[in-house]
Amino acid sequence: MKRPLFFLNLLMMLAACSPQVPDITQSVENAPSIFPDYTDVTVPSNIAPLNFSIEEKGDKYVTLLTSGSKKVTLGGDKVIIPAGKWNGLKENGPITVQVYVRRDNTWYGYREFTITPSDEIDPYISYRIIMPSVESYERLSINQRDITSFKEKVIYANQMVQDESNGQCINCHHYRNYGTDNMQFHARQYLGGTILSIDGQLRKVNLKTDSTISAGVYPAWHPTHDYIAYSTNKTHQSIHSIGNNRIEVTDEESDLILYDIRNNAVSIIENDPKQFECFPAWSPDGHMLYYVSAYYDAPFDSKRKDQVFINYDRIRYSLYRKQFDPDTRTWGPSSILYDCASEGLSATLPRVSPDGRWLMFSMAPYGVFHIWHRESDLWMIDLRNSTVRSLSELNSPEVESYHSWSSNGKWVIFSTRREDGAYTRLYIAHMEKDGTFSKPFALPQHDPDFNRTFLYSYNIPEFMKEPVRISPREFASFISSTQAIPVGYQQKNERNYE
């Protein structure tokens, strides 16, 4: 007889502890200030809970989330939404969120805001975690995150093979068509090489040949055939003495090559000595290669690097494209798509939407490495009519740089330093039917203050339909035990096909 009473008491106590929506004594016209800013955003229907901190001053907080008949009430200034309740809310359509704050014994009810679930998003993303420094890479890792939850795993970390005397840099993870059986990243310096997974089989290659200026750098895996386009770069980093743009990454030379996976050989795509060609990106059908290129005419002598340093803010990249027949590996001529250099602007990182209609890129007053340019914004071209616009709905006064389309073309994820100007964070936005974007929102983290305290930057966010299945240990063991295979050199096939 005593036991049921005990449980009843316990239940009543728990009920008394759960937050109650207060009677509003004063309403506030504005939505509450919250971090990250999730007010009135459109989110994927399969995204992890959008936990947030309430930034309004108060001594007590209650948050009411309502979706149809479902209601969830949470207390505290950190709103951590249980996954089950979040999923239940999302199923019912738009979620209205009302925040109540008690200050000086008065409850204030802030204007409701809405979180609208929409199309699904690829469940995984991967990125590199790096300190925003120039040379130091003591801890680098390429991680994958299940964005339907908060689970994050390392794909590969440089500490797994390097030691104090033999440092290793890792970069440029990339996937073919959002799948992970075909993927690549570069390991530089110690035990270096380009690490490829080809249908799940690992291969380590040295893409540098006598006929190319470097090993492959920025990759673009062909969507239908076994090719990867790369830029080859002779790159330098230098420091701004007092400017807000702290670091400058400049190319002394830059070309494009094509790696033929089956024949393990590279061929030149573009190597005009007066052009810095960079950042290749395929159209979804694989018949067009987009890239950026800057005109730079200077002798190839010992002063070339210094000259680049002097002229760094006059080197501007425009958007180009080049036809390609993947069956015969034959290139057509290059043509300029958008001559932004003539407008005093510089484009980089072209990425074509999966439906082939839109080309998003980042734009700044000069240069090619826009993550270090605070003026950098996202822009987009409608490839049907070549209209160009700055994506003001996504941009901020700080950097917007690397961006990727989801496989269904409904979402973009992009890197931005909008929160503090120095540490790169990931934001996601929904593309509407008219080519505009909804308000971007920060990649959800379990603790909403995570972005404020995490002292690493997120680099190269890429969507994936599935997780990488090769374990970090397999990668490390392969990298440690395998010599990079040299690649052969092929002649470039060219013709004019109009």
Next chain:
Amino acid sequence: MNSNNGSYAAYLKYLLPALFWIILVLTSRDFLLQVEARSLFLFDWFWIKDFMNTPSGILQCLALFLTQFLHLPWMGSFIWVLLLALSAFLTERIYGISQNRSVLAWIPAFLLAGANMSIGYLIYIMNVPGYFFSPVLGYLFILATVAISRRISSVPVQIAFIAIWGFAGFWIAGYYAFAAIIAAGTDHLCSNKRSSRFVPLITGIAVTVISPLALYGLTTYNIPQSWSLGLPTSLYIETHFRTFLPVITATAVPVILPFIRSYVNRPVAKPVLLQTSVLTVCIILLYLSWFKDTNYRTEISMIQSVNEMDWNRTAGLLKDLNAKADKNKDYQPTRVMVLLKDLALIKTGQEGQSAFAFDDGDMKQKNSYDIPMVIQIGRILYLHYGIPGFCHRWCLEENGEFGWSYDRLKYLIMTSISIGDSKLTTKYLDMMDHTLFYRKWSEQQRSLNLNRELAAKTAPYDKIFPLVCYDDQLMEDLRGCEYTLSHHFLAARPEQATPFYDRVALFWALKSQDSRAFWAKFLLYLDSSDPTKLDRYYQEAAYMFGNMEKNRTLMALPYDKNTKDLYEAFSGVIRKNEMDLKSLKDARRIIPSQLRYTYYYYYTFVRGLEQF
């Protein structure tokens, strides 16, 4: 006899640590403060959680927590000495070391103390957070493991304990967990006569081998590193043995002690002699291992006084050293000392009057490895000479290599304020608010971040902002920070140059020993500062270059009589000893001291110094 022995041991127990603590506080204040400055503990869950994600991270985190108390050197060192004393006390208790041999229990504590005090120049490149406290904490972890293991009588439970402790302990304390389970194994082996007595030790060894391999998938460390995680390491792998050896030796003591328990428990015929002998050897070894190099200690003190913005003390330290070293004709300061002295004189406006009144030189630091000057003092020089972009860069680079520190966080804040990056300053200030001892400083900086006009009138910005008066430019510092600074100030004058900038540029022109650079910067200085009287070394340089160029107009300027007299005297000595004056060493021997601190001497003999 016994009671005498007992009181001797008891006397030691209290006197020894107390004496060591007093010596430490009296002689090593700046060193202790620099150890603290190169660490960071934040009262922030994310910060702590990051440590928990890596093997030995919890030990490092706890060590960092304790390191912060070195901010008050007497308190931090008291905690450290107390832990050392505790380690000795527990060693004695756990292993039942008889009172008349109790000094043996102090051997690990001496080794651990020696490990820290011998660190020397490695202080700049240690890359394991909390290295100052983690060895003694690790040692206590070993003793605790042995004590717990002793309470387990059942062999299967003992095996289970060692296995579980090995895996869990690896995450908590890294290397020390392996030493702990092996010590527990040897302890069990030596205190039992059952046939199964070997099993816990074998289990311990097996777990030591297996656990890093088994947990490898959860970590991002490479396999060979796994067994040494938590041990103090530095940037250079060749220095690891030096830092490992005393710590490994100390942690080997609990492994070995069970084998010699019958010896350490046995009464001894002449206990006082034994205790005194062992103690004497330990004290001598500690003294010998203590890194006492004068230049090193002066560098540490100069860096600390710069951090305290005590510019007079910074230059004064070198002046005192010069006075002490006056009899040693081979003495030279290091470049670090010279550059910090120059900076201090510039900040106090004494460079024209005093810059060459010090011994100059490029003495190699007393270590077997080269530490780039930029790692030691790059952030200091770049910030205070008005190149905040480089200060920012090196703070981040070093954070990447060595972990975050109070010092670098402070410089990141000051550099962000100097650049005018309010948003980033706020982020770093928010971090600083999570510290124990820097909240007040953070509060002051926050007010300066919001009010640039106020900042411009407040130290250190009052003497930084006037140097940030040029257009942004792309730079590299591959040839070292001294070359970079010289190159920066000898370049064409910025349009917005302030009088202070011109003064600093003139100083670097003086240092360059280039008459054309001197005249160019000298005229700009006269134009912008319009001095009523020229400082001593500007007069000496102008008089000397005027003479060398046989420029009658320049020679006729109103120089002090002393300037002319010293020049004549110096020329006379040179003429007289021309054949013997081949090097700086010869000059120090031959040139009288009243002529040694002239620009003439600097120009003639202080040449071709190595930059680091």
